[in-house]
Amino acid sequence: MEVVMSFVIGGMYAAAIYMMLRRSIVKLVIGLVLLSNAANLLIFTMAGMLPGAPPLIPPGATMPEGLSADPLAQAVVLTAIVIGFGVLAFAVVLIHRAYEVVKADDMDQMKDTDR
Amino acid sequence: MNMSVALPVIIPLLAGALSVMFWRSHFAQRALGVLGTGAMLAATVWLLLETWEHGHIVMEMGSWPAPFGIVLVSDMLAAIMVVLSGIIGFATAVYSLSGIGKMSEKFGYYPLLHLLLAGVNGAFLTGDIFNLYVWFEVMLVASFALLILGGERAQMEGAIKYVTLNLLSSMIFLTAIGLTYGLTGTLNMADIGDKLSTVEDTGLITVIAMLYLVAFGVKAAAFPFFFWLPASYHTPKVAVSALFAGLLTKVGVYALFRVFTLIFNQDVDYTHEILLWVAAATMLTGVLGAAAHYEFRRILSFHIISQIGYMIMGLALFTPLALVGGVFYIMHHIIVKANLFLISGITFVMKGTHELKHMGGIYRTNPMLGVLFLIPALSLAGLPPLSGFFAKFIIIRAGIEAEAYWVVAVALVVGLLTLYSMIKIWAEVFWKAQPEGVEDELRDVSSGPMIWMWVPVIMLALMTVAIGLYGEPIYQMAAMSAEQLLDPSQYIEAVLGEARQ
Amino acid sequence: MNMHSLILRTAGHFLLPLLLLFSVFLLLRGHDEPGGGFIGGLVAAAAIVLYLFSMDIRSARKVLRVDPRDLLGAGMVLAVVSALPAAFLGQAFFTAQWWEFTAPVFGEIKLSTVLVFDIGVYLVVIGSVLTIMLNLAEAED
Numbered sequence: 001m002e003v004v005m006s007f008v009i010g011g012m013y014a015a016a017i018y019m020m021l022r023r024s025i026v027k028l029v030i031g032l033v034l035l036s037n038a039a040n041l042l043i044f045t046m047a048g049m050l051p052g053a054p055p056l057i058p059p060g061a062t063m064p065e066g067l068s069a070d071p072l073a074q075a076v077v078l079t080a081i082v083i084g085f086g087v088l089a090f091a092v093v094l095i096h097r098a099y100e101v102v103k104a105d106d107m108d109q110m111k112d113t114d115r
Numbered sequence: 116m117n118m119s120v121a122l123p124v125i126i127p128l129l130a131g132a133l134s135v136m137f138w139r140s141h142f143a144q145r146a147l148g149v150l151g152t153g154a155m156l157a158a159t160v161w162l163l164l165e166t167w168e169h170g171h172i173v174m175e176m177g178s179w180p181a182p183f184g185i186v187l188v189s190d191m192l193a194a195i196m197v198v199l200s201g202i203i204g205f206a207t208a209v210y211s212l213s214g215i216g217k218m219s220e221k222f223g224y225y226p227l228l229h230l231l232l233a234g235v236n237g238a239f240l241t242g243d244i245f246n247l248y249v250w251f252e253v254m255l256v257a258s259f260a261l262l263i264l265g266g267e268r269a270q271m272e273g274a275i276k277y278v279t280l281n282l283l284s285s286m287i288f289l290t291a292i293g294l295t296y297g298l299t300g301t302l303n304m305a306d307i308g309d310k311l312s313t314v315e316d317t318g319l320i321t322v323i324a325m326l327y328l329v330a331f332g333v334k335a336a337a338f339p340f341f342f343w344l345p346a347s348y349h350t351p352k353v354a355v356s357a358l359f360a361g362l363l364t365k366v367g368v369y370a371l372f373r374v375f376t377l378i379f380n381q382d383v384d385y386t387h388e389i390l391l392w393v394a395a396a397t398m399l400t401g402v403l404g405a406a407a408h409y410e411f412r413r414i415l416s417f418h419i420i421s422q423i424g425y426m427i428m429g430l431a432l433f434t435p436l437a438l439v440g441g442v443f444y445i446m447h448h449i450i451v452k453a454n455l456f457l458i459s460g461i462t463f464v465m466k467g468t469h470e471l472k473h474m475g476g477i478y479r480t481n482p483m484l485g486v487l488f489l490i491p492a493l494s495l496a497g498l499p500p501l502s503g504f505f506a507k508f509i510i511i512r513a514g515i516e517a518e519a520y521w522v523v524a525v526a527l528v529v530g531l532l533t534l535y536s537m538i539k540i541w542a543e544v545f546w547k548a549q550p551e552g553v554e555d556e557l558r559d560v561s562s563g564p565m566i567w568m569w570v571p572v573i574m575l576a577l578m579t580v581a582i583g584l585y586g587e588p589i590y591q592m593a594a595m596s597a598e599q600l601l602d603p604s605q606y607i608e609a610v611l612g613e614a615r616q
Numbered sequence: 617m618n619m620h621s622l623i624l625r626t627a628g629h630f631l632l633p634l635l636l637l638f639s640v641f642l643l644l645r646g647h648d649e650p651g652g653g654f655i656g657g658l659v660a661a662a663a664i665v666l667y668l669f670s671m672d673i674r675s676a677r678k679v680l681r682v683d684p685r686d687l688l689g690a691g692m693v694l695a696v697v698s699a700l701p702a703a704f705l706g707q708a709f710f711t712a713q714w715w716e717f718t719a720p721v722f723g724e725i726k727l728s729t730v731l732v733f734d735i736g737v738y739l740v741v742i743g744s745v746l747t748i749m750l751n752l753a754e755a756e757d
Contacts, residue, residue, distance in 0.1 A: 036286055087256060094274060094275070098271040101271045102268065111272075112269055129696045132693040
């Protein structure tokens with residue numbers, strides 16, 4: 001399972017970087033979304049994958065029974081998803097306003113600050 | 116339970132929340148701005164004194180024990196950094212009383228200012244690598260929004276570059292966290308440092324170290340990841356760019372200092388050699404970029420980059436004296452650089468432009484501002500007896516002792532070129548005669564509400580002189596932080612002491 | 617922005633109270649079971665946004681009654697304030713404080729600073745999502 005996941009994650013990183021290298025700002029945003037999802041998936045995979053072993057402690061016990069999935073990695077991924085959601089919402093607003101000001105979906109039109 | 120370590124984070128969060136609540140009242144927001152940052156400054160000074168006395172101060176948030184919960188840790192380096200953020204936050208809030216304008220206040224300038232400061236302080240104080248990422252994002256979201264206050268075209272373009280590259284670096288950081296977690300099974304930085312010393316696969320550790328180097332290198336604007344900084348820092352309001360120039364890149368430098376002393380200290384010959392090359396290239400490209408430009412804030416932006424090089428050089432040499440120099444340099448640089456940006460705001464109010472070619476004659480009309488500019492400018496170039504001289508002196512001496520002569524040569528040349536840039540600004544803005552067809556003075560800056568712009572400029576200039584003339588206590592603090600950085604077992608013991616027994 | 621769809625408008629009218637009630641339900645069960653302030657806040661914000669799509673901005677602002685920025689501010693204050701009680705009892709910030717008591721009708725009730733924090737998050741999420749959505753919708757018009 002981990003091997004399959006590593007190929008999927010690698011493919012997602014490659015696709016994300018490819019999208020970010022395009023001139024269109026919309027594709028840039030899609031690239032950023034893909035990249036953050038790839039990173040989340042990487043953390044998820046890194047914690048090890050155990051099918052059918054939720055990290056739940058039965059009533060009365062203090063430890064989960066047998067092997068269980070790592071809850072910390074899931075908490076971390078959840079936090080990262082929420083943060084990614086917030087930052088992405090902001091990026092969409094920013095790009096909407098930038099589009100109104102620059103009137104083009106083209107990075108090459110945005111060279112004024114580099115001169 | 117010592118509360119001092121959490122207050123620098125709690126106070127700006129509370130002040131920010133209150134100023135969102137009172138978003139309708141300009142007066143309440145301004146009052147909260149000054150009072151909140153003032154209280155934060157006081158809390159950070161208290162934390163510094165406590166840390167000076169006890170060495171390390173640790174608080175387990177929510178009483179969840181380390182290494183499972185999130186800890187806030189203050190060692191000498193972190194305490195020094197939060198005091199600096201307190202100083203710059205307070206100076207910016209006072210400056211904003213006359214410098215920011217009603218429109219920005221309406222769009223949430225003050226809440227964002229508090230949120231940014233909370234993010235910066237959180238990043239300095241946290242002892243958990245994932246929590247560090249969270250504070251980075253808090254800081255970045257606040258800085259994105261501050262960057263586009265005003266909504267001009269240049270700001271939008273600058274913001275898109277800033278947002279994209281910083282998000283990219285955040286994702287690299289997150290990837291590195293994932294790999295670190297896979298390797299050690301913990302997110303607590305002290306615990307990671309402890310566990311990595313038993314991992315045998317040093318090749319994998321070095322790969323992860325390089326991921327952190329890239330992630331923090333982008334944030335710190337080190338070569339070759341610096342290009343977002345000169346593309347965006349000259350576009351926002353002056354108070355905002357002073358805040359960014361003073362604090363944001365330094366959070367990246369701080370993270371490099373923390374990670375490359377506490378966690379990645381196994382293969383110093385390899386990792387710190389790379390850091391040394393990065394430092395030299397950063398110094399050189401920054402100062403050459405500055406030499407080519409004729410826009411006030413753009414010159415200053417490029418100088419941030421070249422100064423970052425000196426700080427990383429202090430880390431890369433990795434001797435006690437070099438780390439003292441690096442920490443000393445950060446202290447001197449934050450104060451001086453923020454001050455220079457604030458001064459560029461005053462000259463902008465007078466002349467209505469940042470272009471050096473269209474300015475001039477300010478020394479004739481306003482000699483006091485000329486003197487106030489010369490203090491930080493000459494300090495930046497490293498002239499005695501100002502703060503920059505001692506900062507450069509310690510680093511260069513450490514370089515000679517470590518027999519890294521080529522990097523010392525680079526540092527000296529860069530110092531000279533810095534002087535050239537500062538003299539260029541001095542000659543064009545202050546000394547040369549008024550250019551034809553330019554109004555003598557657009558607005559009176561020495562009376563009325565504009566008077567608030569002078570207070571932080573004078574305050575920071577006095578600090579620059581004070582660090583230069585009375586540098587012994589500052590040196591002692593830097594020495595103590597360097598000693599702690601070189602002996603990470605103190606940090607690990609302070610965080611995990613109870614868990615280990 | 618107005619979709620002019622009779623079905624959507626009627627459904628939006630009836631779904632709004634249901635969704636808001638569901639969001640409060642999610643918020644309150646969040647401590648031990650799936651749910652919590654973030655999810656609840658998103659559901660509540662989605663309810664208002666659905667109303668916005670089916671009607672228009674003015675009626676959406678009217679049904680909200682308060683400015684979303686006020687919700688944002690109140691939520692942030694609540695969330696930060698929930699960290700403080702522990703400090704006065706000499707514990708670390710954010711340490712959970714529990715108060716249990718029995719009320720006549722409801723039986724045993726447990727109140728905690730965690731709940732205050734969650735309500736704060738709930739309000740912050742509603743406030744920030746709606747601030748962004750309403751601004752975007754107004755920019756479209």
